[in-house]
Amino acid sequence: MIENGAVLDTDTTREEVIVERSEPFQTLVSTLSRYLNKGGGRGAFITGPSGAGKTMLAERLQEQLRRERMAMESAYVNVWEYSSTSEVLVTALDEVGRHMNYDQRGTPHAELRRLLREAHDDPLLLVLDEVHQIEEPALVGQFLRMDGVFTVLICNDRFDLTRRLDRTSRVSGLRHVHLEAYRAETIERILRERIEFGLESGSVTDEFVLEVAALVEGDARLAIEALGVGVDDARSNNVRPIPGHWAEGAVDEAREIIRQRPLSRLNQTQRAIYEELLDCGGWVQMGTLDERLMARGIDVSRQTIRRHLDSLDHYNLCEQKGQTKGKRYRCVTG
Ligand SMILES: Nc1ncnc2c1ncn2[C@@H]1O[C@H](COP(=O)(O)OP(=O)(O)OP(=O)(O)O)[C@@H](O)[C@H]1O
Ligand SMILES: [Mg+2]
Numbered sequence: 525m526i527e528n529g530a531v532l533d534t535d536t537t538r539e540e541v542i543v544e545r546s547e548p549f550q551t552l553v554s555t556l557s558r559y560l561n562k563g564g565g566r567g568a569f570i571t572g573p574s575g576a577g578k579t580m581l582a583e584r585l586q587e588q589l590r591r592e593r594m595a596m597e598s599a600y601v602n603v604w605e606y607s608s609t610s611e612v613l614v615t616a617l618d619e620v621g622r623h624m625n626y627d628q629r630g631t632p633h634a635e636l637r638r639l640l641r642e643a644h645d646d647p648l649l650l651v652l653d654e655v656h657q658i659e660e661p662a663l664v665g666q667f668l669r670m671d672g673v674f675t676v677l678i679c680n681d682r683f684d685l686t687r688r689l690d691r692t693s694r695v696s697g698l699r700h701v702h703l704e705a706y707r708a709e710t711i712e713r714i715l716r717e718r719i720e721f722g723l724e725s726g727s728v729t730d731e732f733v734l735e736v737a738a739l740v741e742g743d744a745r746l747a748i749e750a751l752g753v754g755v756d757d758a759r760s761n762n763v764r765p766i767p768g769h770w771a772e773g774a775v776d777e778a779r780e781i782i783r784q785r786p787l788s789r790l791n792q793t794q795r796a797i798y799e800e801l802l803d804c805g806g807w808v809q810m811g812t813l814d815e816r817l818m819a820r821g822i823d824v825s826r827q828t829i830r831r832h833l834d835s836l837d838h839y840n841l842c843e844q845k846g847q848t849k850g851k852r853y854r855c856v857t858g
Pocket of ligand 2: 579
């Protein structure tokens, strides 16, 4: 059934097949060109809901630089994985070919920033994906003030980041590209393109594609994942083509697969918070959570705990209710 496995991989898009995002893409390209030619605007914001194509657009921008051999280097940092100031800087240095050995990783931040400034001869396109996860938001302002660096900030909602920044960070002047969730017809095209590219003809019914497109609320990742579930089930049950009435089950299962994925990427503190919430079972106040974490030997500020709780909430692993002191948190399970 499968001719090319990449078709079901949500970490890849084929270059020639960006469906319907040429306008925001051109906005990014022209903002970047203006920066290179005239030095204006030191970056851009890409926002929008999950599966709207934010990471994909930033990757395309990097590819465009390579393809057109523009005199610009690029670095991509997934801040969800590398959230501390040192991690972000060391990863960016790594991306521009200035690898650090283990002993050098404790280098002071100012020195790491200096190394980054010097590591690239040409201007640098720096992509900070999932930037709301950043441990010290002041670093964003430092990048935006750095000469020769054009920073692309990616997050779902600009406010997730900007409420943690002060005025000196200069984010208000950034070009903002907001991607709305896709319409069902666009999801349908994205699916059809993938099917045509990677599956044998006659593997999927039209009904399945249409149903999935109608169910995923504009989230391309969920749609592609659901196609993957459909393909797996069809292979193990020896059914062909994938019938329309499987769509709902496939989307539900895909949603669960996506929900589980961040769990494996939690850092030690996030995992501890998640486990404590799970252990408590119901709604918990900050004070209780703080005490339980202390008892586990995890000594972090309430501000940090709150930031991690926001991240867990963002990935649908916990929920919150109430305001300020009365705020309560609860683990979300299956
Ligand atoms: N316009 C499109 N054309 C073709 N494929 C697309 C398009 N938009 C998204 N995709 C595919 O959908 C998947 C999800 O897209 P992407 O990773 O860019 O989402 P995102 O907006 O970064 O979501 P998140 O906030 O969850 O990180 C990827 O596999 C991507 O290649
Ligand atoms: Mg993304």
